[in-house]
Amino acid sequence: MSHVHAMSDDQVSNELKKMTAFIRQEAIEKANEIHIKADEEFAIEKSKLVRQETAAIDSEYEKKFKQASMSQQITRSTVANKSRIRILSARQELLDKLFDEASKKLKGVSKDKKKYQDILKNLILEGTYALNEENIQVKARKADYDTVRKAIEEAQAEYKSKVGKDVSISIDESDPLPDGSAGGVVVVGTGGKIDINNTFEERLRLLETDALPSIRVLLFGDNKNRKFHD
Template identity: 75%
Template sequence: MSQAHALSDDQVAGELKKMTAFIKQEAIEKAREIEIKADEEFAIEKSKLVRQETSSIDTQYEKKFKQAAMSQQITRSTVANKSRLKILTARQELLNDLFDQANKKLEGYTEDKSKYQEILKNLTLEGLYALNEQKVQVRAKPADYDVVKKALDEAAKEFKENVGKEVTVTVDEKNPLPDGSAGGVTIVGGNGKIDINNTFEERLKLLESDALPAVRTTLFGKNENRKFYD
């Protein structure tokens, strides 16, 4: 019985060959599965790394772009400010020169005594109207006392004609204006507590303040005036 089922050497060799082929085929298929899976994992990992590097590069680029933009903005602002300051300085120097020239011409108004007397009268009257007191003192520089006293008499007379009140106006010789003053007067009332500065220098300062916008517009134009001084 056992002999009937005994395999010959050729049959055993055939069976071994089949088993070997089967095992080899399984190994090949398993190797292929491993290779496919490795390729998939490699592709996933590669894609992940690419995304990470791309994101990192984008972040660095955005940071550098912002830094460059900020640097450019700072540079532009610095240049603009320097240019603006230069223009403002040049304009202010021109304005200062104009008013310096006007200041130098003030002395010429005292040379014509009759015209100067009229100016002093009007400057004094302005103070008399503002104070509206019975006794008022006027301060002037000593060199102008003669013409000032005549102007005060005229101012007191005109004040009475216009207001209907007597006013006594005297020169405060104890507190004169400095000899270097260009001219004009200071009107003092309220027992010495109130004074109205109507000297030429002070009137020129007021003129500078009041006329400055118009002067700027005339010299530099309306749009430029707004651009640099608003």
Template identity: 70%
Template sequence: MSQTHALSDDQVSLELKKMTAFIKQEAMEKAREIEIKADEEFAIEKSKLVRQETSSIDSTYEKKFKTAQMSQQITRSTVANKTRLKVLSARQELLDGIFEAAQKKLGDATKDNGKYEEILKNLALEGFYALNEKKVQVRVRKADVGAAEKGLELACKEYKEKTNKEIEASVDEENPLPEGIAGGLSIVGGGGKIDINNTFEERLSLLQDTALPSVRTTLFGKNENRKFYD
């Protein structure tokens, strides 16, 4: 016959305390696990958010940097272009001034009769060679008729010596050149259809076109941006 032993109150209390302690320990360990997992998830989420914000900041900074860089380039280019235009304008003003000064001095060549006759001779000779005709007319200002006749006489003589050809040149006094010009002459040939303008103004204009590159180089130096030359 088995015997049943009843637990005393102290024993029951002790057992309850043990069970309570066990449950509490289990709960604390579970809470610790939850806390560790939460901390890990928080760290992961925090790292993710930091990376996202860092990437966003980097992207914003890169956009702002590119915008600022482009703005700086535009400003630099604008300033460079304005400076270049000012330099070109100043250079052109200088060149225009040089040729304007030359224009004002064109008439000085007519003051010395002997030198002017030589100039008219050479201008006439140039026309003789270009026309290659036996008879031509020369037009000058009324004030230059005497000097032109002497110059033509010398020009015809030299032309014959150089080409072994006869040429007759006369001053067309019925159609003089305007008195307002500085000097020079025009040679008419081809039955009046060809007119070679060798006035001082025309020669200066031609010189301005042909000699301008050389004048620029002399004044301002070689243009490093220019790749091709005539």
């Protein structure tokens, strides 16, 4: 007790200063620890938030990219379809015009009598070969009867030389083709039960259907390797 009371004020003051310094040092160290820990937790939380936001941005970007890509594909497909439709429409318009002009020219074929007679002979022969009968009748325009008779004579002679047997071909004057017809003949067999329509109008119609693929290739080229084809 005497020793404690013997401490001077300076000694007490020094002891207090030491204790204060110690407490302050501990506080500073604790504060540093808290600061470091806070920085670490902040860095972890920040990294977590950054990853979450980055993932959200990536997801949103991917979504928008897919939407933009799909929109682009739809636009490309729409443009392609419109182009295809325009191409097909232009082609069909050209074909329609072609057959329309051909139809208008049909009536002019019969004006050249020699050429027309040869065409009639071949049309009659084609029907005669197909029917393969002894008696054949031919329907024609009244105005063509004289030319048809000459064509029949030539057809009979050629038939005999090619097939080796006679055929009797006559005009069915009871049922002529209409005067408005462009020409040609209808070849009739089996007592009128079977007929082969070899009129110019029918031959053109067959061209317009059966030969259309070949005409397309001739006019527009081979479409097999093209992107747009019909």
